[in-house]
Amino acid sequence: MAFLVNLALGLLFGVGLIVSGMSDPAKVLNFLDLFGTWDPSLALVMGGAVLTAFIGYRIVLKRARPIAGGGFHSPTKNNIDARVLAGPAIFGIGWGLSGFCPGPALTAIGLGATGTLAFVPAMIVGMWAARFVVETHPLTSRA
Amino acid sequence: MTQFTPFASLIGGMMIGLSAVLLMLWEGRVAGISGIASRLLPPYRDGIFLSRFGFVVGLVAAPLATMALTGEMVARTVSPNIPVMVAAGLLVGFGTVWGNGCTSGHGVCGLSRLSVRSFVATGVFMAFAFATVLVTRHVI
Numbered sequence: 001m002a003f004l005v006n007l008a009l010g011l012l013f014g015v016g017l018i019v020s021g022m023s024d025p026a027k028v029l030n031f032l033d034l035f036g037t038w039d040p041s042l043a044l045v046m047g048g049a050v051l052t053a054f055i056g057y058r059i060v061l062k063r064a065r066p067i068a069g070g071g072f073h074s075p076t077k078n079n080i081d082a083r084v085l086a087g088p089a090i091f092g093i094g095w096g097l098s099g100f101c102p103g104p105a106l107t108a109i110g111l112g113a114t115g116t117l118a119f120v121p122a123m124i125v126g127m128w129a130a131r132f133v134v135e136t137h138p139l140t141s142r143a
Numbered sequence: 144m145t146q147f148t149p150f151a152s153l154i155g156g157m158m159i160g161l162s163a164v165l166l167m168l169w170e171g172r173v174a175g176i177s178g179i180a181s182r183l184l185p186p187y188r189d190g191i192f193l194s195r196f197g198f199v200v201g202l203v204a205a206p207l208a209t210m211a212l213t214g215e216m217v218a219r220t221v222s223p224n225i226p227v228m229v230a231a232g233l234l235v236g237f238g239t240v241w242g243n244g245c246t247s248g249h250g251v252c253g254l255s256r257l258s259v260r261s262f263v264a265t266g267v268f269m270a271f272a273f274a275t276v277l278v279t280r281h282v283i
Contacts, residue, residue, distance in 0.1 A: 002191070002194045002197065003193045003194065003196065005169055005194075005197070006196075006201065007197040007200050009201060010162075010197060010198035010199060010204075011201040011208060012158055012201075013159055013174060013176075013201065013202060013247075014202040014204070014205025014208075015155075015158060015205050016155045016156065016158030016159035016162060017155065018155070018205060018206055018209050019154055019155035019209075020148075020154070020155020020156050020158075021145070021152055021155065022152075023219065024145070024219050025219070026220035029276060032272050033280055035281060037145070039146070040147060041147055042152065044149050044152040044156060045152045046156060046251070047153070048154070048156025048159075048160060049156040049157065049159040049250075049251040050250075050251055051157075051160065052163075052164065053160040053164055053251055053252060053255035054255040056160065056165075056167070057167060060164055061167070063168075066168060066169060066170050066171035067170070068170045069191075070171075071171055072167070072171040074171075075256075075258070077260055078260050080259070080260060083242055083243065084243065084260055084267075085242075086241065087239065088263075088265070088267035088268035089238070089268070089271045090234050090241065090242070091235055091238030091239045091242060091245060091268050091271075092269065092270065092274075092275065093234050093238075093275050094235035094236075094238060095235060095268065095272045095275075096271065096272040096276045096279070097230065097234070098231035098232070099221075100221075100231065100232075101176075101245050102177045102180055102235065102239055103176040103245070103246065105232075106176065106180065106203055107202050107205050107206055108206070108219055108221065109203050110203055110206050111206055111217060111219050115222045115228045116221050118225045118228040118229050119221075119228040121232070122229040122230075122232025122233045123233070123235050124180075125232075125233060125236060126236020126240070127177070127181040127184065128181075128236075129236070129237055130238075130239075131181055131184060133241070134240075134241070135186065
């Protein structure tokens with residue numbers, strides 16, 4: 001049941017990425033190209049998503065607990081440290097080079113483009129490397 | 144050039160937001176793709192592997208479902224430059240996990256929760272992405 005509900009929500013999320021145009025690296029790179037072929041569409045993707053989640057979270061979090069599972073697990077960290085500056089900086093460079101962030105990259109696997117098939121395995125290696133560093137050096141990388 | 148698509152982008156964005164809200168309603172978690180995808184790798188701590196696996200299967204299946212429903216190809220223009228795409232993949236994978244979130248976790252979910260940490264993270268990755276495209280398209 002948990003698998004099927006999450007599959008449906010992943011589908012909704014992924015179709016949203018496709019309908020919005022966010023899943024197409026060309027459109028993302030044009031959004032990021034302020035001084036060239038700027039396409040402001042993705043500001044509306046972000047606006048629509050944040051507005052919906054802002055209102056929806058306020059309704060959902062009035063409940064005592066979620067439908068399945070014991071409680072709400074919202075992230076609790078709210079400090080500004082080196083990790084929350086360096087991580088997004090590294091990510092931003094990769095996003096600007098490729099036009100892919102993790103969600104759109106995953107929705108692109110099935111379409112099988114050469115660039116995607118190079119990007120996704122490298123992304124998984126990068127994720128694994130970051131988790132390895134966090135797990136093995138908890139003191140130096142405490143978030 | 145790509146077309147400005149305000150209506151489709153707004154609707155698609157609202158679908159993404161709705162998915163995030165329903166995931167919070169169903170099992171009380173934020174819809175951060177880098178967090179969900181990276182925790183499919185070991186070590187496993189919290190016994191919700193199947194949930195995460197389901198969400199990722201849904202993402203991967205989304206273009207196939209869209210094509211089956213509409214009968215149209217999903218447009219996608221991906222750079223064929225393999226060294227650049229491998230480097231970008233490593234940076235995106237490492238940076239999102241090291242920084243605890245990506246466009247969805249910090250951007251959509253974090254901003255919606257008014258998290259200061261996510262506002263900072265989103266500002267930083269947007270700034271570096273704008274700067275990277277400025278350099279690759281107008282300087283080099």
